[in-house]
Amino acid sequence: MPSLIDLRRRIRAVRSTQQITSAMKMIAASRLRRAQDRIINARPFAQRILHVLNRLVTEEDQSSHPLLRVPTPGEGRPLLIVITADRGLCGSFNSNIIKSASQFIAAENVNNEIMLGLVGRKGRDFFRRRTFDVCYEEIGVFQNLTFSDAAKLADVTIEEFVSGKASSVSLVYNEFKSVISQKVVVEQLLPIQRLEQGSEEQTIPSTDHLYEPTPKEIFRDLLPRHVRAQTYRALLESAAAEHAARMTAMDAATRNSTEMIDDLTLYMNKVRQAAITREIIEVVSGAAAT
Numbered sequence: 001m002p003s004l005i006d007l008r009r010r011i012r013a014v015r016s017t018q019q020i021t022s023a024m025k026m027i028a029a030s031r032l033r034r035a036q037d038r039i040i041n042a043r044p045f046a047q048r049i050l051h052v053l054n055r056l057v058t059e060e061d062q063s064s065h066p067l068l069r070v071p072t073p074g075e076g077r078p079l080l081i082v083i084t085a086d087r088g089l090c091g092s093f094n095s096n097i098i099k100s101a102s103q104f105i106a107a108e109n110v111n112n113e114i115m116l117g118l119v120g121r122k123g124r125d126f127f128r129r130r131t132f133d134v135c136y137e138e139i140g141v142f143q144n145l146t147f148s149d150a151a152k153l154a155d156v157t158i159e160e161f162v163s164g165k166a167s168s169v170s171l172v173y174n175e176f177k178s179v180i181s182q183k184v185v186v187e188q189l190l191p192i193q194r195l196e197q198g199s200e201e202q203t204i205p206s207t208d209h210l211y212e213p214t215p216k217e218i219f220r221d222l223l224p225r226h227v228r229a230q231t232y233r234a235l236l237e238s239a240a241a242e243h244a245a246r247m248t249a250m251d252a253a254t255r256n257s258t259e260m261i262d263d264l265t266l267y268m269n270k271v272r273q274a275a276i277t278r279e280i281i282e283v284v285s286g287a288a289a290t
Helices: 004-057 093-108 121-127 147-162 215-289
Strands: 077-083 115-119 133-138 166-178 181-190
Touching: 004 166, 004 215, 077 093, 077 121, 077 133, 077 147, 077 215, 093 121, 093 166, 093 181, 093 215, 115 121, 115 147, 133 147, 147 166, 147 181, 147 215, 166 215, 181 215
Parallel strands: 077 115, 077 166, 115 133
Antiparallel strands: 166 181
16 A cells, blocks of 8 residues: 555656646647647638639649659659658547558558658658658648658659659648547649549539640649649648647646546545554553553
8 A cells, every 4th residue: 555655656746747737738729729720711712723723724734834744654753752740649630641641552552662751850760760751840830831852752752753753742731620530641743643532612503714835835834833732731731630649648647647646636535544454443442551
């Protein structure tokens, strides 16, 4: 049976941990608000630029720009961009990403030929111990995420795809749904995705359009911007989802520590009561013996 001193030390330790988790929850909540506003503002542009490109591509041959070409079978290797967090204490946020990335690698990888781009310390630490070809890695971007960080990553993917080294480029990240819900998404970045039939854009009546400049010139400027915008959106989604996951995890840890303190306090009271009872019995027994 532990002593009262040991129980009091455990209660103080749990209470200190509770203060830390509570503070981390509040910090994550304040950062989540800003991250949520940024992703809400970025989504419409990223979605609309994809719709515009799909409408243009249907009217122009795919060979008009290198980013529109569909590589032939056996040409290049798949490139997977894995976006994780730099820190832990956010529940299953990082493990879900690593699990989905591992499943993608198992499905697409042939003779260990897949290439990886790693954003975030957790994903880098996990995959750097494996024998994969890492063409890009970056940590610390989420401390002060800017569009230039996304542009740097996007330019690397464009170079790999245009040069023929990459047959496709995919992103795996956590998409922010709500404070308590994040969805792991594996999204193809290159070649440019085609909208599904029956989507919002397909419900708009088909009409002929006149473009100036020509679609080919539009592609030259718009396609790289599209890749950068989609990459930036994925990074913003991951940042917001990380803060939401950390806030949820720290809230659960705070509540669990409260329950643990109550249980330890109750147990400490029982131990103290037993000690008092034992001392009383010893005094009464000693008095009766004399």
